[in-house]
Amino acid sequence: MILSGADIVVRTLIEQGCDVVFGYPGGQIIHVYDSLYKYRDELTHVLTAHEQGASHAADGYARTTGKVGVVIATSGPGATNLVTGIATAYLDSVPMVAITGNVLSSHLGSDSFQEIDITGITLPITKHNYVVGCVEELADTIREAFKIASSGRPGPVLIDIPKDIQMAKCDYEPQAPSVPDERRQADDNRIREAAECIATSERPFIYFGGGLISSNAEDELLELADLIDAPLGCSLMGISGIPTDHPRFLGMQGMHGHYASSIAMHRADCIISLGVRFNDRVTGNREKFAKNSKIIHIDVDSSELSKIISPAHAIRGDVKVSLRKLIDNLSPIKHEEWWKTVDSLREEEAKNTDKREGMTPFRIIETLNDYLKPETPIATDVGQHQMWAAQYLNFKSSRKFITSGGLGTMGFGMGAAIGAQMGTGEHAVLVTGDGSFGMTLQELSTAVSYKIPLVIVLLNNGVLGMVRQWQTLFFDKHYSNTILERKTDFVPLIKAFGGEGVRATSIEELKTSLEKAFSYEGPYLIECVIDKDEFVLPMLPPGGAIDDIIVKEDDLRA
Amino acid sequence: MHEFTMAVLVKNKYGVLNRVTSMFRRRRFNIRSLSVSETETDEFSRITVTSFGDDTEKRQLADQLSKLEDVCVVRELTAKDSVGFELLLIKIRNDPENRPAVRDTADSYGAETVDYTRDSVILKLTGSTRRISAFIDLMRDFSILEICRTGVASLERGNTTIRQVKI
Numbered sequence: 001m002i003l004s005g006a007d008i009v010v011r012t013l014i015e016q017g018c019d020v021v022f023g024y025p026g027g028q029i030i031h032v033y034d035s036l037y038k039y040r041d042e043l044t045h046v047l048t049a050h051e052q053g054a055s056h057a058a059d060g061y062a063r064t065t066g067k068v069g070v071v072i073a074t075s076g077p078g079a080t081n082l083v084t085g086i087a088t089a090y091l092d093s094v095p096m097v098a099i100t101g102n103v104l105s106s107h108l109g110s111d112s113f114q115e116i117d118i119t120g121i122t123l124p125i126t127k128h129n130y131v132v133g134c135v136e137e138l139a140d141t142i143r144e145a146f147k148i149a150s151s152g153r154p155g156p157v158l159i160d161i162p163k164d165i166q167m168a169k170c171d172y173e174p175q176a177p178s179v180p181d182e183r184r185q186a187d188d189n190r191i192r193e194a195a196e197c198i199a200t201s202e203r204p205f206i207y208f209g210g211g212l213i214s215s216n217a218e219d220e221l222l223e224l225a226d227l228i229d230a231p232l233g234c235s236l237m238g239i240s241g242i243p244t245d246h247p248r249f250l251g252m253q254g255m256h257g258h259y260a261s262s263i264a265m266h267r268a269d270c271i272i273s274l275g276v277r278f279n280d281r282v283t284g285n286r287e288k289f290a291k292n293s294k295i296i297h298i299d300v301d302s303s304e305l306s307k308i309i310s311p312a313h314a315i316r317g318d319v320k321v322s323l324r325k326l327i328d329n330l331s332p333i334k335h336e337e338w339w340k341t342v343d344s345l346r347e348e349e350a351k352n353t354d355k356r357e358g359m360t361p362f363r364i365i366e367t368l369n370d371y372l373k374p375e376t377p378i379a380t381d382v383g384q385h386q387m388w389a390a391q392y393l394n395f396k397s398s399r400k401f402i403t404s405g406g407l408g409t410m411g412f413g414m415g416a417a418i419g420a421q422m423g424t425g426e427h428a429v430l431v432t433g434d435g436s437f438g439m440t441l442q443e444l445s446t447a448v449s450y451k452i453p454l455v456i457v458l459l460n461n462g463v464l465g466m467v468r469q470w471q472t473l474f475f476d477k478h479y480s481n482t483i484l485e486r487k488t489d490f491v492p493l494i495k496a497f498g499g500e501g502v503r504a505t506s507i508e509e510l511k512t513s514l515e516k517a518f519s520y521e522g523p524y525l526i527e528c529v530i531d532k533d534e535f536v537l538p539m540l541p542p543g544g545a546i547d548d549i550i551v552k553e554d555d556l557r558a
Numbered sequence: 559m560h561e562f563t564m565a566v567l568v569k570n571k572y573g574v575l576n577r578v579t580s581m582f583r584r585r586r587f588n589i590r591s592l593s594v595s596e597t598e599t600d601e602f603s604r605i606t607v608t609s610f611g612d613d614t615e616k617r618q619l620a621d622q623l624s625k626l627e628d629v630c631v632v633r634e635l636t637a638k639d640s641v642g643f644e645l646l647l648i649k650i651r652n653d654p655e656n657r658p659a660v661r662d663t664a665d666s667y668g669a670e671t672v673d674y675t676r677d678s679v680i681l682k683l684t685g686s687t688r689r690i691s692a693f694i695d696l697m698r699d700f701s702i703l704e705i706c707r708t709g710v711a712s713l714e715r716g717n718t719t720i721r722q723v724k725i
Contacts, residue, residue: 123577124584129629148627306614416693 001173004386005135006031006166008040009099011310012142017177020061021290022054023416024081025419026074028114029101046422046450048415051078055085056415056440059094063402064377066216068095068149069419070168075102076312077113080121084409086156087125089408092237093152095211097145105162107414110256118161127155143178144454153301154214163506174312175305183215184300186325194272194296194313201270201294203338204230207253210237210405211275211299212319218242218398220323221274227327229335235263235276235513246297247438250342253281255540256387258401259352259551260345262538264288265381266286267341273297275319279310279406288545296507298322346536353414361385361459363507365392365529368429368457371514375419377402378429381413382435384465389431411439418443418452427518428452432482434460441493447523448498455517456525458490469535494525501525507526559591561720562616563642563712566605566623567597567631574628578605581626586618587611587619591644592685602630602721604702606710608644624665628708628725631720637711642712646683647689659702680705 003011006370009032013021023045025033036045048054052074058069058379067090073082080102089096103112108131111393119129128139128148138161145157150291171283199203206225212218212234218241225232225248232248241251251258253265265271271293274281283289286308295302298319305314315322354362365388372378373397380386380403397403402420406413413432421428423525447454464482471479494501501555517524568574575594577687582589590608595688597604600725610618616634623632634644650660652675664671664681667689687710714720 119573120576123580129623301621301625301627303618306617306621310614 001171002169003172003180003466004031004035004167005138005161006035008135008138008172009142009161009383010035010137011172011174013070013184014039014042015177016143016146017067017175018499020046021070021417022046022048024048024051024054024074024078024487024556025252025312026078026101026114027047028075028103028163029072029078031163032072032099032161034103037137045072046418046420046446048446051081052085052411053415053440053443053446054081054223055098055420055508056409056412057086057419057422058096058098059085060377060379060402060416060419062089062096062419063416064399064420064423065500066399066422068097068146070097070099072099073101074114075118075366079116079118079531083121083125084411085415086122086158088128088404088407088409088412089156092404093154093214094156096156097142097149097156098156100158101166102160102162103135103137104164106164108162119158122158124427125156125190126158129160130262130468131160132165135165135170138165139172140482143175147178147252148185150178152184152273153211154501174399179544183318183321186298186315186322188325190313190315191322191325192329194315195326197210197270197296197313198228198272198326198330202335203268203278203341204228204270204272204335205268206232206272206274207234207239207265207276208232208241208274209235209276212238213241213275213398215275215300217317217320217323217487220320220327222246224272224323224327224330227330229270229332229339231264231339233257234346235279235402236390238276239390239403240401241398243298243349243396244394250346252390254279255284255542256391256536258391259349259538260342261344262540262546262549268293273294273311274323275299277304283308283373283538284547284548285543303343306535322421327517340365359504359506359510359528360528361388361530361534362392364459364510365389365431367507367510367513368431369394371518373426375424375425375426377417377430378431379403379413379417379420380430381432382408382410383433383436384469384534384536385431385433385436385459387466390461401547405479413437414440414447415441416445417454418450421452421454427455430456432456432458433465434458434488434490435464438486438488444494444497444499444523454519454523455514456494456523458525458527458529459491460527461530461534462486463532465532466533466536468532471543472533490525490527494523496518496525499523499525501527503527503529505529559610559612560640561608561610563606563608563635563640564620564623565633565712565720566607567602567633568605568651569630570596570601570603571628574603577626577628580621581622585612585618585622587615591707591709594712606712606721608710613722630688633714633720635714640712640714642686642710643685643709644690644710647672647680648683648694648695648697648708648719649678649680650697651699651703652672656700663693663696667686669693682724716725
C-alpha cells in the first residue's frame, strides 16, 4: 500500500510490536503526530511535560519489560532535550529507539529554525544513529534500529527524519517484527578452562550485573551458585536480578555496597563476573582491586573484557548460554570453610546495621518493603536515597529496580516510574530525594493526566545529601551550594498538580500513608522529612581500596 | 608498547569516517596515521590505521571498532604477513649551496623530483613508514618548507583478503 513517510513511521512501530510510545510534538514532527492521531487505537502515545521525561519513560518501560522503549520528539530543542535520556540508556545498556523530526532535507546544514545536528550530538551516546535519506529507506531503517537496539548488548538508537521524508509517499508492506541477533556462543575451550578454574578454587564468588538481567540468565545464575556452593553479590545494575532474601545473596558491591558482599569478594580466590563492567564505583583503586583472585569475566561485549581489568579467563558470549555451558562442565562442590567465613562477615555486617528508631532512611525503606508486591516496579532518582533504596529494598523478581547506574542521572526517576508503570501495569513506586525530584517534578502533570498509580516516597532532607556527605568527609564541612534554602511545600504542590500527598512525621504515619497511597489511582506523594546529616554507609572513599572501607558512623565522627 | 596497523573495512556511507574518528577521540586512542580509500566495490571503504600501545590497548582498539555498526571487518596487519607503503611529498628550499647534497640524498632513497622551481623542490617518495621517517630525518639538514604524507596503505600477503573473497 502507498503511505506517507509519517504513516510508515507509525505503521512500522506497530509492526515492531510497539504498544506505547512517549513523546512531545512540534513543528518538524507534526506529520508523524498526525499519523499517531490516525492510528491512535493501535498505538498509545503518552504526552509528557518535557522531552527528557519522555526519554526516561521510554527507558523505564524498556527496563521493566525487556522490550524496546520508543520516544518521539521534534527537531532542535526537542531533540536536545532527549540527550540526557539517551545517554542514561546508553550507559545502562537499555534498548531504546528515539525518533526525531528535522527540517526539510534541502535545508539541512543551513542553521534553519529549530535545526540541530542531533546525529552528530548523539554519536557517542548511541549504538548507532541515522538520518533518513529517502522515504523508501524509512521502514527498513526503523526495523534495523529495533534490531540493533535489542541485539547483543542492548542500547539506544536514534533515527532523525527530515520533514520532507515524512511527507513523501512510497509503498509499505508490513513485516514480522525484527528479531535480535542470535545469542553469541562462547568458545568451548574457554568455558572448559574457566570451569577448571572454578573446580579448583576454594573460595568462589559470583558477581553479576545488568548484563545478567538483559540476558534473562537469572535461573542459570542460581543453578551455578548452588552447583559450586558460591555466595553471590551484584553491582547496582544487578539489583532485583535474584530475590534479595536469597540465602546465597550478600548484596550490592561497590562504593556503598554491603559489607559482607564487598569483603567476601575481596577474599575470594575466584570471582565469576557475569555481565558487569568493573566500573570505578565498584573497583575503587584499580591497582588494588581483587589482587589475590582469578577473575572469570563473561560478557557479550568483548570490549568490556579488556577495558578495566585483565581477567584470567575472558569469555565473550551471551551470559545465559555461557552459564548453561559452564554448568554442563562442572560437578557439584561444597565449600563449608568458605561459608563459615562468609557467615562471620554477615554477622559482622549485622552488628553494624543502623538500628535507630524513628524516621531514619533504613526504617522508612524497611516500612515501604511491607507494602510491596513481588511485581511492584520501583524507580529511584540519584543520590543518597538511591543508595539506601539499593541497600535496603526487598526484591522478589527481576527487572523491578529501575535506577540510573552508569550516568547517575538526577531527575531520572519521575519519567522512569511512569514508563515502568505503563510497561508493567502495576502500581509503581518512586523513591526520590528533594534535590532530584526538583529537577523533573513537572512530570507529575503526566502522572495525573494518565492516572498513573504511583507512590512517591520523597526523602526530604533540605540538602543535596550525597554531595553534602562528601563535603563533610573530604571538604572540611564547606557546604558549598548544597543547602537548599527553598520554601517548596511538597504536599500542596502535588495537590496543585492534581495528585494527592501527605507528610509523614513518624513510621506510624508512614504506614497509614502508604496504605492510602497504594489504593489511590494516581500519583500520591509521601514526604518523609529526614535529618540532613544521615550518611550512606558503608562507604569506600573514592579511589580507595577495600581496607579503607568506612563501616560505622562512629568511624566518621571520631 | 609497540606500533600496530589495523585494516578496517567499513560500509561506504556518508559519515562513517566521522563515526570512527569520534570513537578514537572519545576513547582516547593514540592514532599515528589514518588513511581512507575506496575499495574494489562501491559497497565498502577501507580505513588503515596505525596506532601504538600494549596488547590490551590493541585489543581494545579492535573491539571498540568492531562495535560500530558500519564497521564490517577489523584485521591486524603484521609486518611479517603484510606489505605496507606510504607516499611522501616533501618541499625543500632550493638553496644552491645544498642542491647537490639534497640531490644525493634523494637519489640514494630513490625519491623522485616532481616539481622544480628557482626557490623550491618537491620530492616524492614511497616506502615503508620507517623508510619515509628516515628520509625526512635526513632532510632536516636542509630547509624543509612543507611535508605531506598519506598514512599507510597496506594489504595482507598471499591470497587472503579482508572480505574473504574466494579465488
